[in-house]
Amino acid sequence: MTDQQTVAPPAPPEQPGAGSPRRSRGDGSHARNFSAGFLAKLVLIGLVDALGVYGILAAAAVQSWGIVAFLVLALLVANWVYFSRRAIPGKYLVPGLLFLLVYQLFVMAYTGYVAFTNYGDGHNSTKADAIEAIAIQTEARVEGSPTLPVTVVQRGDELGFAVVQDGEVQVGTAEQPFAEVDGATADGDRAETVPGWEVLGFAGIAAEQEAITALRVPFSDDPSEGSVRTQDGSTGYVYQPTLTYDVATDTLTDTATGETYTPSATGNFVSEDGDRLTPGWRVGVGLDNFTRVFTDERLTGPFLKIAAWTFAFAALSVATTFALGLFLAIVFNDPRVRGRKLYRSLMILPYAFPGFLSALVWKGMLNEKFGYVNEVLLGGASIGWLSDPWLAKVSILLVNLWLGFPYMFLICTGALQSIPEDTIEAAKIDGAGPWRIFRSMTLPLLMISVAPLLISSFAFNFNNFTLIYMLTGGGPNFVGSPVVVGHTDILISMVYAVAFESGAKQYGLASALSILIFVVVGVISYLGFRRTRTLEEI
Incomplete structure (x- = not known):
């Protein structure tokens, strides 16, 4: 019997699974x-x-x-x-x-x-900060107090005074009260060297004279202990506040006259005679900022005029830019027009430049005395395009038309090209004319995609601060208004004027106006989007 060699069949390739871990590549790249x-x-x-x-x-x-x-x-x-x-x-x-x-x-x-606060100039911070500021502002030189030999020192951009107290050199700044400095030396009663500080000579004091005379270095963190000031950079005098604060009664008392000031609901210390100390502090005022624009006669008139112009500006801007953009889109969508690509490229050039630069260019061109429009196009005429209230509004609309029609041209071109050609051809076969096709078919189909963009364009122009600020600055201004606003201001530029350009900054009132604008734009957008839903039935 012959032995037979048994050959085992080849094992199947190992499949990755739950019981066989996946092997990583041998080169270690993972x-x-x-x-x-x-x-x-x-x-x-x-x-x-x-x-x-x-x-x-x-x-x-x-x-x-x-x-x-x-x-x-x-x-x-x-x-x-x-x-x-x-x-x-x-x-x-x-x-x-x-x-x-x-x-x-x-x-x-x-x-x-x-x-809902009185936040603004004179009411920027807390009550404690107001008390400290009042104490500093009412400081007066203490009669009979000794003079202090002062050495002016500087560290970087920071100025300070060095004085000798009880044989030790102390240095202080506007932010840090006097404190002893190790290693400092003195020549008699005047500091000579201060480690870490540069001692200013006559030339240095002369160069920083204004800052040195305005510098106040307190003796301690308590404002009532007074401070040191100097007029010549060499001799200092002790100053103490004439108004002292009593924590128990929460009042300020004038040490010279005995008059007492108590805190009021408006965030100021007020005397019985009605004299008010400034600065005050931030407090809640409820709805006063919202009602002020309707109760202050000097503010109500300009506010209502600006609100009406804002709505008119936003609506006319959308209407004019959409009309021109749609007209040009229809013209250059006709295949019979040669060079359509070139014309379309030229049409979007105003849209390619930054809006604020274009507004500044137009401001120069519309200048009454040396602008290109009056001097060249109108032969030296003197027309107040930006100084007359009505002409300024017309100028703003025309400039905004120049800036805004390319956007409408682009979206209308895209919407027109998405309308099926067989739909238009069917209307022509049924005998509909060009105007009938446009009114009954092209425009409704176009509005399905364009209407939301028109609403967003209205919201944008409602807050188009850049154009107003760069072209007219809101002018010409109203006469007798408590804030610096004008005939071409819109609500958002009025907010800016209230907050920054009317002398005293009124952040609380500006914030209230901002909320009103937000509510108005939100309501209009909501109603507009609800209205556009009816177009979906087409």
């Missing part, structure tokens, strides 16, 4: 890619954490605990999301959500808060 990606993520998160910790420390230094809490929570969420394998969608959503919270929701909430 590990290298994983390591590189992890290191990159580690570096980026480290930078974010470093910036976050810096922000936390800076906010804690000024006791802004709300910002501290937000930054701590944001850092915890960011680290958890980017180091967790379960939060893949969060890695894409967290950055956008954080920016939304900071730049949108927080701004809206803070604007709403300011609208």
Whole structure:
């Protein structure tokens, strides 16, 4: 019997599955890619954490605990999301959500808060800061107090005084009271050298004379203990406030006259005779900022005129730009027009330039005395395009037409090209004329896609601050108005004028106006979008 050699069949290739782990490539590229990606993520998160910790420390230094809490929570969420394998969608959503919270929701909430306060010039800070500021402003030289030999010192851009007290050299600045400095030397009763500070000579004092005479160095953190000031950079005098604050009664008393000032609901210390001390502090005023524009006769008239012009400007801007843009889109959509691509490129040139630059160019061209329009096109005429109230409004509409029609031209061209040709051909076969086709078919089909853009264009022009500010600055101004506003101002430029350009800054009133604008635009947009739903039935 002959032995037979048994040959085993070849084993099937191993299939990856639950019981057989997937093998990585032998060259280690997966590990290298994983390591590189992890290191990159580690570096980026480290930078974010470093910036976050810096922000936390800076906010804690000024006791802004709300910002501290937000930054701590944001850092915890960011680290958890980017180091967790379960939060893949969060890695894409967290950055956008954080920016939304900071730049949108927080701004809206803070604007709403300011609208119900008297925040503005004279009411910028807290009551404690107001008391300190009043004490500083009412300081007077103490009669019979000894003069102090003063040495002016400087460290970078910071100025300070060095004096000798009880045989020790002390240095102080506007922010830091006098404190002893180790290693400083004195020549008699005058400081000579101060480590870390440069002692200014006559030339240095002369160069910084205005800042030195305005410098006030307190003796301590208590304003009632007074401060040192100098008029010549050599001799200092002791100043103390003439108004003293009594914590128990919450009043300020004039030490010279005995007059007492008590806090009022408007955020100021007021005497019995009605004399008011400034600055005050921020307090809630309820709906006063919202009702003021309707109760103050000097403000109500300009406000109503500006509101009416704002609606007219937004509506006419949309109507004129859409009409011109649609007309040009229909013309250059006709295949019989030669060179359509070139013409279309030329039509969008005004849209390619920054709007504020175009407005400045038009401002120069419409100048009454040396503008191109009056001097060249009209042969030296003297027409006040920007100084006459009605001509200024017409000029704004014409310039906005120049700036806005290319956008309408682009969207109308795209909408026209999306209308099926067989629909138009069927209408022609049925005997419909060009006007009938446009009115009954082209325009309704066009409005399905264009109507939402017209609503957004209305909202944009309702807040078109750049054009107004750059072209006319809101002028010509109204006479007798408590704020610097004019005939061509719209509501948003009126907000800017109230907040920044009317002498005393009134952030509370400006915030209230901003909320009114938001409500108006929101209501109009809501009604407009509801109206456009009927077009979907087409």
